[in-house]
Amino acid sequence: MKKNIVLGVTGSIAAYKTADIANTLTKKGFNVEVIMTRSAMEFVTPLTFQSLTKNKVYYDMFEEITPSEIKHISLAKKADLCLIAPASANILGKLANGIADDMLSTVVMAMCNVPVYICPAMNTNMYNNPIVQRNINTLSQLGYHFIEPKEAVLACGDLGKGALADVDRIVSTVEARFHPL
Structure with missing residues (x-):
């Protein structure tokens, strides 16, 4: 059965490397749903991830409001795993303090029984702060x-x-979650 991964991309120069992560996971048979923060879109475009995953990329919490589906809830419910790569200091602060003010932080807050893997990427001084x-x-x-x-x-x-x-x-860590040795 195909596993669903929500891939969160935040504002870091390392965002371009996440295209490789999305591509590799997709080729390995995972269904990858990408959520980008506004800052991430300054480094790489949604079209990149859409082309690699063959799925719509989400970034606006209010873009798709329909009576039958609340997107941040439906994405959280169908996820088997959430991977945030790169994870900026900003998203770490939001998640640690329960702030849900964009599509990514809101989806993660709606994931109660889903493993969340976080891959920090930032300047050394920021990381050590x-x-x-x-x-x-x-x-x-x-x-x-x-x-x-x-x-x-x-x-x-x-x-x-x-x-x-x-x-x-990163990819081997995700795979190991589903296929432990």
Whole structure:
């Protein structure tokens, strides 16, 4: 049976790597539904993900209001797993504090029994900021799963922890959730 993955893309230069994640998961037989934040769309377009997944890309909570379906609820209900890659400091703060003010944060808040995997990607100083670390700790304690960023030369030129984990590692972590060894 085809598993449904909600893939959240947030505003980070690493957003372009998420196209590879979406493409690989789709080719491996997963149904990938992409939700982008407005900031993510500054780095990569919805058309990229639509072309790779063959699914509509969601970003506007109020775009599809129909009497028969509330989209943020229906996406949450059909998901077998949620993957947020890259996860910005902004989305970490929203989720850790129960803020649901866009399509992605609202869908995640509606997921009570769905595993959520978060792949942080940001500048080293942002990642090491005590507030961001507190938000990560809070989310971990609440049962959210993290795929740690790697140390690398970042887009800003700094060397340190904050680069999005390798695409292969992210994909293999998702696959392992459904096919444990």
